[in-house]
Amino acid sequence: MDRSAQTFLDGNAAAGELRDIFVLELSTATTQCASCGKIAAFAEARVYGMEPGLIARCSGCENPLMRVVKSSGRVWLDLRGLQFLEVPTSSV
Amino acid sequence: MAGTAVLGRRLSWLVGTVTEVHDETPAARTIVFDVPDWPGHVAGQHVDVRLTAPDGYSAVRSYSIANAPTANRVEITVVRIDDGEVSPYLTQTVAQGDQLELRGPIGGWFVWRPAQTEPVQLIAGGSGIVPLMAMIRTRALAQSNAPFRLLYSVRNPESVLYAAELRECSRDVSITFAYTRTVPDGWPTPPGRIDAAAVAAHTWPANAAPQCYVCGPTPFVESAADLLRAAGQEPGSIKTERFGPTGG
Ligand SMILES: Cc1cc2nc3c(=O)[nH]c(=O)nc-3n(C[C@H](O)[C@H](O)[C@H](O)COP(=O)(O)OP(=O)(O)OC[C@H]3O[C@@H](n4cnc5c(N)ncnc54)[C@H](O)[C@@H]3O)c2cc1C
Numbered sequence: 253m254d255r256s257a258q259t260f261l262d263g264n265a266a267a268g269e270l271r272d273i274f275v276l277e278l279s280t281a282t283t284q285c286a287s288c289g290k291i292a293a294f295a296e297a298r299v300y301g302m303e304p305g306l307i308a309r310c311s312g313c314e315n316p317l318m319r320v321v322k323s324s325g326r327v328w329l330d331l332r333g334l335q336f337l338e339v340p341t342s343s344v
Numbered sequence: 345m346a347g348t349a350v351l352g353r354r355l356s357w358l359v360g361t362v363t364e365v366h367d368e369t370p371a372a373r374t375i376v377f378d379v380p381d382w383p384g385h386v387a388g389q390h391v392d393v394r395l396t397a398p399d400g401y402s403a404v405r406s407y408s409i410a411n412a413p414t415a416n417r418v419e420i421t422v423v424r425i426d427d428g429e430v431s432p433y434l435t436q437t438v439a440q441g442d443q444l445e446l447r448g449p450i451g452g453w454f455v456w457r458p459a460q461t462e463p464v465q466l467i468a469g470g471s472g473i474v475p476l477m478a479m480i481r482t483r484a485l486a487q488s489n490a491p492f493r494l495l496y497s498v499r500n501p502e503s504v505l506y507a508a509e510l511r512e513c514s515r516d517v518s519i520t521f522a523y524t525r526t527v528p529d530g531w532p533t534p535p536g537r538i539d540a541a542a543v544a545a546h547t548w549p550a551n552a553a554p555q556c557y558v559c560g561p562t563p564f565v566e567s568a569a570d571l572l573r574a575a576g577q578e579p580g581s582i583k584t585e586r587f588g589p590t591g592g
């Protein structure tokens with residue numbers, strides 16, 4: 253299926269769901285894509301799916317930055333597409 | 345308000361009591377919640393709403409916060425998607441006194457703060473007006489002089505959300521409607537999607553260096569953001585909030 257034809261949301265839309273894992277708000281976090289090197293706010297990532305799992309892709313090259321799957325009382329987090337994640341600790 | 349947001353706090357589900365519901369259009373309803381432990385919010389943020397059935401099945405959807413920050417008060421405006429799971433319930437069944445679970449405020453990127461003084465370009469498609477209305481309301485409450493323009497794409501005149509209030513603030517905020525299906529009597533142009541000509545005529549020129557906020561259904565946001573970039577706006581000055589599939 254042509255991914256660009258699919259609909260997606262912003263990193264922002266996943267920020268609530270991700271607060272089950274991270275205590276800090278991720279939409280203002282800075283990410284670097286491990287594939288193309290693009291540096292962007294997590295809010296700018298393209299989020300596909302929500303349930304049972306979500307995938308946040310780089311807005312530059314569609315490389316998966318973050319995969320989250322929730323099932324049977326556990327959460328799996330795959331971050332190998334991220335070079336780094338920088339999360340502000342000052343107030344939102 | 346922003347300063348009261350507690351960092352590193354686990355975002356727990358809060359119980360909101362519905363204090364008021366009112367219909368904005370035949371398909372859209374505003375729900376006002378009283379949320380006792382509400383930490384405050386910034387214009388542009390959203391809440392997640394969780395509905396749980398007696399059998400334990402639950403559904404979570406995101407809704408932008410419509411009101412300017414007010415103690416313990418959260419307003420959302422929901423547009424009904426007829427075959428949807430959650431929006432028909434919120435627009436038809438929820439009544440004063442009901443209690444719903446809310447999580448928030450969420451998001452710190454698609455936000456406007458009164459400390460911002462640069463020109464602002466708002467572009468809304470359908471229900472995408474909701475967080476932009478929170479920005480307009482916050483601007484008024486803070487008595488900000490930041491120059492705001494709004495380009496609001498709607499199907500027809502009957503689908504305009506907050507119509508009376510927008511008429512009120514049009515003295516202060518430059519507002520242009522773009523109708524995609526039906527135009528009012530005597531309207532100078534035929535219905536149609538926002539295009540380069542509309543962007544050139546009704547939005548800040550690139551040399552005004554506006555901060556742009558674009559919100560609505562995903563395909564609408566894609567096309568409006570592309571038009572802004574094509575008109576010369578800095579890509580870094582365009583913030584987007586995508587609501588999902590189609591419609592608007
Ligand atoms: C950050 C964020 C903020 C949002 N804020 C608002 C808001 O302020 N007001 C508001 O009304 N909605 C808002 N939405 C959309 C909202 O979260 C739901 O997606 C929407 O209410 C539909 O939910 P549903 O359960 O009724 O439909 P679903 O059961 O999820 O979907 C039913 C059918 O409708 C289609 N569909 C799903 N979403 C839409 C849509 N947006 N337009 C047209 N068709 C759709 C689906 O593909 C499906 O075929 C927001 C979304 C996000 C991510």
Ligand SMILES: [Zn+2]
Pocket residue numbers: 285286287288289290310311312313314315
């Ligand atoms: Zn990339």
